[in-house]
Amino acid sequence: MALHNDLLLRVLRGEKVERPPIWLMRQAGRILPEYRAVRERLSGFIELVQSPDLVAEVTLQPVDALDVDAAILFSDILVVPEAMGLPYEMVEARGPWFPKTIETMADVDSLISGDNAAERLGYVYDGIHKTLTALNQRVPLIGFSGAPFTLFCYMVEGKGSKTFSKAKKMLYTRPDIAHKLLQKITDTIIAYLRQKIKSGVNVVQIFDSWAGVLDSASYDRFSIPYLRQINEALKDSCPVILFPKGAWFSLQALHDIGSSGLGIDWNIDAAYARTITGPYKVLQGNLDPCVLYANEDTISQEANRMCNDFGPCHIANLGHGVYPDTPLENVKHFVNSVKRFRYS
Ligand code: CP3
DSSP, X not given: OOOSOOHXXXXXXXXXXXXXXXXXXXXXXXXXXXXXXXXXXXXXXXXXXXXXXXXXXXXXXXXXXXOOSOEEOXXXXXXHHHXXXXXXXXXXXXXXXXXXXXXXXXXXXXXXXXXHHHGGGHHHHHHHHHHHHHHTTSSOEEEEEEOXXXXXXXXXXXXXXXXXXXXXXXXXXXXXXXXXXXXXXXXXXXXXXHHHHHHTXXXXXXXXXXXXXXOHHHHHHHTHHHHHHHHHHHXXXXXXXXXXXXXXXXXXXXXXXXXXXXXXXXXXXXXXXXXXXXXXXXXXXXXXXXXXXXXXXXXXXXXXXXXHHHOSSEEEEESSOOOTTSOHHHHHHHHHHHHHXXXX
């Protein structure tokens, strides 16, 4: 059976379309009262992530509420470190916290990786099956993973950070440990995403959320080679979108990886991105999420400007996840503005 709305897949295949598809990073989450209602019934975030029926329910919520062109499987990037042997806690109002972190080569050696780690994530694959049934072919389903460097940041730092200086310290003092860890994470991501694709996701996105703490030389050493391995391993079975938040300095190297799509944030403007990628690269993004605090006229103007600036070969999105306190009406207005846009 074919998808009723395959606009996202057609753009990723390089087909000509009349408007960009739109979905939002963090579309499933606290902007939706129905999400907050599900969360309130549970003891915590991790319980939600590990319950396939609820995963399907909250993955569908933004498809129903916002009529976006894609669903993104509700989960978290931190399920991968957990499957490798580093459990996390989600501390209310503070974010993720890891009781155990990676410091030595022996710590890296003790981690589970590849298929052995991926097979511990059965609840994610069950969630995909349930979600596909509930979606009933309405829109494509996006699966995702953190990028090796971003997961490395959490596994070494043990929590969120503005600088990730503890994680970066390892890059400069023990690059041998860093590379060994990055390779183990990469092997696990590949095994995990292969299982997600086998379970039925139509697209995968790799979130390199902390790319922006590096400079281009260190990004070339500690992120690009691993992203390339992931793209090479998966590209024949599924379109891959890379989202390197803050990595404007490595746009050329990222483009050269040759993924189906490349997400950019608002620190890069569309015209500059196009000078590097050319007109045919599928770019995703990049409205500043704060635009959605503005009035309706401003939101539609900015949506139109974004669509015009990128031109075709574009997936409309924000430049990062939607902020939880964004008025839902404004989010809807943004989605509808993009859906009214037509390439001339
Ligand atoms: O709609 C979607 O985008 C799918 C769901 C999704 C979540 N996390 C749910 C979530 C996705 C794609 C992620 C990825 C994720 N998780 C990233 C990469 C994307 C990005 O934002 O850069 C990162 C860095 C994480 C790690 C993470 N998870 C943090 C830092 C936090 C706490 C921050 C916060 O907003 O509280 C989470 C928790 C989290 N993951 C929430 C949601 C909806 C909020 C927790 C809650 O409901 O209480």
